[in-house]
Amino acid sequence: MVCGHCGSREGLSVIQEFSNSSSLSQAISLENTPPEIRKELEKALSQKSKKISTFEPTNPVSMIQSFANDQGIIDVAGIIVELISSGLSENDSKEQVSEWMQQSEIEGMVIRLPSGELMLL
Numbered sequence: 001m002v003c004g005h006c007g008s009r010e011g012l013s014v015i016q017e018f019s020n021s022s023s024l025s026q027a028i029s030l031e032n033t034p035p036e037i038r039k040e041l042e043k044a045l046s047q048k049s050k051k052i053s054t055f056e057p058t059n060p061v062s063m064i065q066s067f068a069n070d071q072g073i074i075d076v077a078g079i080i081v082e083l084i085s086s087g088l089s090e091n092d093s094k095e096q097v098s099e100w101m102q103q104s105e106i107e108g109m110v111i112r113l114p115s116g117e118l119m120l121l
Contacts, residue, residue: 072120074120101118
């Protein structure tokens with residue numbers, strides 16, 4: 001083992017193992033928090049983690065592409081329904097799709113038509 005921070009190989013031991021990066025990140029944040037406010041942070045993080053869905057969509061780009069018709073018009077409502085059926089709440093699904101579409105517009109993957117529809121390029 002090598003310390004990722006200082007490169008030392010001496011005096012290292014495994015204190016705890018984590019199955020995912022978010023758990024590791026949370027543990028490191030708590031360890032780096034002053035003891036007098038650590039309990040408050042733990043409480044806030046546990047409430048936040050209850051609100052966050054564990055949903056992880058496959059690939060947003062492929063999902064957007066699969067919901068485009070022959071003319072390239074994207075069925076945004078269809079993507080939202082798909083996300084809802086995969087376990088994401090309706091509000092979170094709408095927010096997620098909105099973010100994807102905005103990012104896709106920025107990247108030049110889609111354009112917004114005068115009708116308000118989005119077209120895959």
